[in-house]
Amino acid sequence: MIERAPNEEAWKQASRAGALRKGPGSGAVDRTISDVALEPLYSPKDLSGLDYDRDLGYPGFYPYTRGLHSNGYRGRLWTMRQFAGFGTARQTNERYKFLLAQGQTGLSVAFDMPTLMGYDSDAPQARGEVGRCGVAIDSLADMETLFEEIDLGTVTTSMTINGPAAIALAQYVAAAERQGVSRSVLGGTVQADILKEYIAQKEWIFPPRPHMRLIVDMIRFCTDEMPRWNTISVSGYHIREAGSTAAQELAFTLADGFAYVEACIAAGMDVDAFAPRLSFFFNSHIDFFEEIAKFRAARRIYARHMRDRYGAKDPRSLQLRFHTQTAGCSATAQQPENNIVRVAYEAMAAVLGGTQSLHTNSMDEVHALPTEKSAEIALRTQQVLAYETNVANVTDPLGGSYFVEALTDEMEREAESYFAQIAEYGGVVEAIEAGFFQKEIAEASYRYQRSIEKKERVIVGVNAFEKEEDHADIELLRITDETEREQAAAVRRVRESRDVNAARATLERLQRACRDPKDNVMPHLIACVNAYCTEGEIVDAMVEVYGRYVERSVF
Amino acid sequence: MARRLRIVVAKAGLDGHDRGAKVIARALRDAGMEVIYTGLFQTPEQIVQTAIQEDADGIGLSILSGAHMTLFPLVLEQLRAQGAEDVVFFGGGTIPPDDAAALKKMGVQEVFTPGAPLQEIVDFVERECGKRALLSS
Numbered sequence: 001m002i003e004r005a006p007n008e009e010a011w012k013q014a015s016r017a018g019a020l021r022k023g024p025g026s027g028a029v030d031r032t033i034s035d036v037a038l039e040p041l042y043s044p045k046d047l048s049g050l051d052y053d054r055d056l057g058y059p060g061f062y063p064y065t066r067g068l069h070s071n072g073y074r075g076r077l078w079t080m081r082q083f084a085g086f087g088t089a090r091q092t093n094e095r096y097k098f099l100l101a102q103g104q105t106g107l108s109v110a111f112d113m114p115t116l117m118g119y120d121s122d123a124p125q126a127r128g129e130v131g132r133c134g135v136a137i138d139s140l141a142d143m144e145t146l147f148e149e150i151d152l153g154t155v156t157t158s159m160t161i162n163g164p165a166a167i168a169l170a171q172y173v174a175a176a177e178r179q180g181v182s183r184s185v186l187g188g189t190v191q192a193d194i195l196k197e198y199i200a201q202k203e204w205i206f207p208p209r210p211h212m213r214l215i216v217d218m219i220r221f222c223t224d225e226m227p228r229w230n231t232i233s234v235s236g237y238h239i240r241e242a243g244s245t246a247a248q249e250l251a252f253t254l255a256d257g258f259a260y261v262e263a264c265i266a267a268g269m270d271v272d273a274f275a276p277r278l279s280f281f282f283n284s285h286i287d288f289f290e291e292i293a294k295f296r297a298a299r300r301i302y303a304r305h306m307r308d309r310y311g312a313k314d315p316r317s318l319q320l321r322f323h324t325q326t327a328g329c330s331a332t333a334q335q336p337e338n339n340i341v342r343v344a345y346e347a348m349a350a351v352l353g354g355t356q357s358l359h360t361n362s363m364d365e366v367h368a369l370p371t372e373k374s375a376e377i378a379l380r381t382q383q384v385l386a387y388e389t390n391v392a393n394v395t396d397p398l399g400g401s402y403f404v405e406a407l408t409d410e411m412e413r414e415a416e417s418y419f420a421q422i423a424e425y426g427g428v429v430e431a432i433e434a435g436f437f438q439k440e441i442a443e444a445s446y447r448y449q450r451s452i453e454k455k456e457r458v459i460v461g462v463n464a465f466e467k468e469e470d471h472a473d474i475e476l477l478r479i480t481d482e483t484e485r486e487q488a489a490a491v492r493r494v495r496e497s498r499d500v501n502a503a504r505a506t507l508e509r510l511q512r513a514c515r516d517p518k519d520n521v522m523p524h525l526i527a528c529v530n531a532y533c534t535e536g537e538i539v540d541a542m543v544e545v546y547g548r549y550v551e552r553s554v555f
Numbered sequence: 556m557a558r559r560l561r562i563v564v565a566k567a568g569l570d571g572h573d574r575g576a577k578v579i580a581r582a583l584r585d586a587g588m589e590v591i592y593t594g595l596f597q598t599p600e601q602i603v604q605t606a607i608q609e610d611a612d613g614i615g616l617s618i619l620s621g622a623h624m625t626l627f628p629l630v631l632e633q634l635r636a637q638g639a640e641d642v643v644f645f646g647g648g649t650i651p652p653d654d655a656a657a658l659k660k661m662g663v664q665e666v667f668t669p670g671a672p673l674q675e676i677v678d679f680v681e682r683e684c685g686k687r688a689l690l691s692s
Contacts (some may be wrong), residue, residue: 113568127568202573232652368651
């Protein structure tokens with residue numbers, strides 16, 4: 001006789017009677033990689049508290065859980081934006097032109113460590129680091145070379161830089177204006193999210209409070225003069241890479257975002273004037289449904305807080321737009337080709353979660369910066385996803401799934417609980433100073449590592465299914481010491497060939513602006529870069545006013 | 556009874572990726588060692604000075620920024636210059652296999668690359684630094 005389970009209890013009994021599998025990874029079947037407990041099955045019961053209009057709504061409408069656009073990706077696909085940069089501006093310019101010719105639709109600049117930390121290429125702190133994990137940009141001259149023969153009036157550019165973000169933006173504006181492109185039409189993003197630097201990525205220059213002032217200045221300047229520019233990219237990516245859970249990534253990133261909103265409001269700005277240009281950046285890790293739930297929860301939480309806590313009225317102020325990158329920390333050095341597969345799943349999670357733009361990592365990035373070949377495979381992965389799988393043709397296809405909705409609710413609950421803890425410290429900056437985030441992340445990352453050591457979780461090729469000769473013969477990109485010598489010589493030439501007195505005068509005006517909270521530093525920074533002050537010189541001038549941040553380390 | 560091993564876990568240069576360094580520091584501490592974490596942005600000179608001041612048995616250097624071929628040799632040079640060649644020097648990070656081999660040839664005692672099991676690192680440190688501790692106690 002064919003039986004239906006008469007009710008959930010009957011199914012549960014039948015399920016408990018079954019044997020659980022043994023073998024690799026069987027130790028963690030009951031929780032996500034972020035340690036969220038998983039039921040073996042979800043059912044209508046899990047949606048009993050869900051109100052469709054209140055909690056989900058339709059795509060394009062509040063609370064945006066199901067997406068920002070009423071016709072989803074049918075109207076417009078996500079932007080395929082591959083992060084790239086290495087060596088000199090000349091070398092990176094060639095890679096950009098290659099990527100654009102292959103059908104990439106936006107640029108994304110990776111800077112080298114000295115640039116990210118505010119040092120010129122000939123500084124002693126820069127030794128060994130010039131051009132290694134990004135492109136070296138010392139002055140406007142390099143920025144001009146970086147975008148040579150690329151029309152900044154039509155391409156959009158994302159610049160991943162935080163401590164010196166305002167300087168990079170000034171250089172970009174100046175480079176565009178030398179191409180004859182007005183700042184008012186420039187499109188793109190500067191990451192500029194300093195709070196997550198203290199929390200996770202550690203590329204800071206000044207202490208938190210002056211850095212917050214610079215960000216407010218930048219947001220005000222862009223709001224007034226660069227209406228198409230995304231003023232900030234509030235980033236969870238690095239928080240996740242530092243070892244956080246999905247819920248921590250979600251909570252800490254949104255908390256950072258709200259801290260910027262509060263800083264701008266405190267500086268007298270109208271929330272609806274600046275909020276529509278704020279943007280976000282998340283990680284897409286390997287736990288497929290958890291990531292999708294995280295993206296959906298992010299939109300809903302943001303919309304609610306922006307409306308109810310900050311009184312935003314413009315629908316664009318309530319819409320959380322985000323970029324996604326696949327998880328670098330999920331890639332393995334062993335059997336590196338397997339990373340292509342991981343990236344494909346992670347990319348699909350991002351798209352099912354409704355991302356606005358996407359970077360797919362290259363298989364060889366555990367070893368070095370990607371080669372042209374591996375960068376091309378990463379881009380093709382997105383193109384197959386967009387044009388062959390058909391997942392982009394129906395909006396929020398997982399909406400209403402018992403499991404995905406339950407997990408989305410769980411993400412929201414965990415985030416709200418973190419917001420309450422942060423509030424107890426008195427806010428994000430205070431919680432940073434107390435080491436709260438750093439400690440939470442170190443704990444989570446250690447827990448995760450232990451679960452792999454104990455083989456509760458499987459990483460294919462690392463703790464299961466290993467091969468003897470696991471370092472496949474893949475070609476790696478090499479950055480030579482020649483880059484460092486060339487770049488150091490180039491920055492010295494810039495210093496020698498400019499009008500020194502004019503340059504010094506712009507730096508002095510900048511320092512005065514830094515001391516005057518009523519002034520805005522942005523126009524002064526643009527004057528400095530136009531006078532060919534180098535990044536290191538500008539940062540040094542600002543450090544004289546603000547000092548440098550020193551972290552109290554916890555592990 | 557053997558004394559507790561003392562290990563300096565170090566981050567050099569401008570590289571802020573400290574997830575690995577912190578996980579290793581924690582694992583060594585959980586294995587009963589005394590761990591001194593330098594914090595970020597240390598120069599090779601500072602790292603070796605810390606090891607000497609703390610009478611460390613080993614230095615573990617973590618580099619994920621691609622600057623390993625510059626910074627590992629500079630630490631080796633400082634160990635020689637400051638007369639601390641008996642300190643066990645090992646490291647890890649995103650280091651391609653060829654570079655790891657070259658660093659070991661120069662005198663870095665072990666280079667751990669992504670995916671290396673924590674236990675393997677703990678075992679290595681206990682064994683190699685244990686030898687030094689035995690000689691110096």
